[in-house]
Every structure is written in structure tokens, then in C-alpha cells.
Amino acid sequence: MSSDYTGSSAAYARQEAGYREKALKIYPWVCGRCSREFVYSNLRELTVHHVDHDHTNNPQDGSNWELLCLFCHDHEHEKYTDADNGQGSVIRAGEDDHQAATFNPFADLKAMMANKK
Numbered sequence: 001m002s003s004d005y006t007g008s009s010a011a012y013a014r015q016e017a018g019y020r021e022k023a024l025k026i027y028p029w030v031c032g033r034c035s036r037e038f039v040y041s042n043l044r045e046l047t048v049h050h051v052d053h054d055h056t057n058n059p060q061d062g063s064n065w066e067l068l069c070l071f072c073h074d075h076e077h078e079k080y081t082d083a084d085n086g087q088g089s090v091i092r093a094g095e096d097d098h099q100a101a102t103f104n105p106f107a108d109l110k111a112m113m114a115n116k117k
């Protein structure tokens, strides 16, 4: 069952492009967790989260979408992974909204920790 997610990433990328655009039209460009506001120049840091974590569930009224910034989106999935004993990694593999963003808030942190050792 989980192989369906990783095996069709191209199809998901197409589908994702559609629902991201729709979600950005329906909702204000504000993170649903930390209320950070977004504009065109940093819009790539605003991602579309699926409330039920099912990326195939994309109702046209947007009821399964939530706009989250990268920080809050990562946090949301960490919670889910903890609760579900590692199953969350399967979901993340098919989640192209993470890949769409080139900004990595943890890159510097990783470098800093490497320097300390």
C-alpha cells in the first residue's frame, strides 16, 4: 500500500501543482500555525499541508488543505511521525510541497553542529 506513494511521484507532482495553486487562491497567504504572512517573493516557503495527511484527498472546497510555513509544516509531520511509529516517513516521501522549496532552515544548524565536534 505504501509503495503506491513513492511509485508515482511524477503523477503526484502534477497533481500537487494543481492543488497548491487552488489552495493559494482560496486561502490568505498566512501560515495557519504561526500566522506569518507571505508575499510573492517568499511564497515558496509557504506549503500546502493535508489536514488528514492523505495527499490523494483534495476536495475542491479546500477543506483538506492548510497553508503552513516550512517550519510549522515540518513540525506538523514530526508530530505525526511520533504518533504513528515511523509511518510518517512514507507520507513525506510523496509530499512534493517540501521538495518545491529550496530554502532549508536547518542547513545552517547542521553545519554549526558539525563544527562543534
Ligand SMILES: [Zn+2]
Residues within 6 Å of the ligand: 031, 032, 033, 034, 035, 036, 068, 069, 070, 071, 072, 073
Ligand atoms: Zn508557520
Ligand SMILES: [Zn+2]
Residues within 6 Å of the ligand: 048, 049, 050, 073, 076, 077, 095
Ligand atoms: Zn503536510
